Amino acid sequence: MAAEHLLPGPPPSLADFGLEAGGKGTERGSGSSKPTGSSRGPRMAKFLSQDQINEYKECFSLYDKQQRGKIKATDLMVAMRCLGASPTPGEVQRHLQTHGIDGNGELDFSTFLTIMHMQIKQEDPKKEILLAMLMADKEKKGYIMASDLRSKLMSLGEKLTHKEVDDLFREAHIEPNGKVKYDEFIHKITLPGRDY
Numbered sequence: 536m537a538a539e540h541l542l543p544g545p546p547p548s549l550a551d552f553g554l555e556a557g558g559k560g561t562e563r564g565s566g567s568s569k570p571t572g573s574s575r576g577p578r579m580a581k582f583l584s585q586d587q588i589n590e591y592k593e594c595f596s597l598y599d600k601q602q603r604g605k606i607k608a609t610d611l612m613v614a615m616r617c618l619g620a621s622p623t624p625g626e627v628q629r630h631l632q633t634h635g636i637d638g639n640g641e642l643d644f645s646t647f648l649t650i651m652h653m654q655i656k657q658e659d660p661k662k663e664i665l666l667a668m669l670m671a672d673k674e675k676k677g678y679i680m681a682s683d684l685r686s687k688l689m690s691l692g693e694k695l696t697h698k699e700v701d702d703l704f705r706e707a708h709i710e711p712n713g714k715v716k717y718d719e720f721i722h723k724i725t726l727p728g729r730d731y
Contacts, residue, residue, distance in 0.1 A: 583652060591651055594618050595644050605641040611650070620654045630654070667691055668717050678716045681709050 583591075598606040598614050606614060612627045622630070628638075630650045636642055642650075671683040681704065688695045688703070695703070707723040709715055 583648065588648065591618060591648060592644065595647055605643050606647065608636050608638055608640045608642060611642065611647075614647070615651060615654060618651065620651060621658060622654055626654065626657075665717060665721060668715070668720070672717075678714045681711055681713050681715050684709075684715050684720075685711075 594614055594617050595606060596602075597617075598610040608631055611631065612622055612624065615622050615627070630653065631638065631640070631642075634642065634646050634650070636646075667687045668679055668684065671679040671687050685700050685704075688700050689697065703709075704711065707720055709720070
């Protein structure tokens with residue numbers, strides 16, 4: 536995957552997330568040393584809500600056993616999975632390599648935030664479903680037979696059971712022997728998440 540190309544330039548710092556007092560290079564002349572949670576911050580602030588950042592910080596702190604603001608690279612996969620991401624060992628290794636961290640190294644919170652953002656973006660369910668459907672649609676018709684989709688859902692990635700596929704088809708109003716159009720199917724099963 537081209538995950539390395541999602542965020543050009545160096546990884547953001549804690550100040551970029553409004554988690555560090557003051558922050559270097561800010562143009563606000565307030566002189567305040569309080570953290571600034573401004574929405575005018577860098578790119579990453581647009582993608583991560585303050586609630587997400589707080590949740591990530593809480594999980595990160597559990598693995599920051601010496602309370603030095605760093606976790607071991609060996610704890611990265613477990614920490615990511617605690618937050619609902621599903622990285623493979625290979626993906627974790629690539630994230631570490633992208634940031635120049637070896638398997639015995641450590642990473643700080645801003646690096647952890649960047650890695651989590653990249654992983655979540657990479658795990659977009661629409662992309663995974665679309666990829667499975669494209670693999671089955673060799674003639675590029677824009678749809679596949681429900682039986683082909685069932686086969687893919689039961690054999691790829693997190694394999695679904697026969698009953699789970701039945702439930703999914705019922706929810707998406709798909710006939711067992713019908714055709715499934717990509718865009719309609721993806722729209723029906725990936726409704727926008729709630730903004731709590």
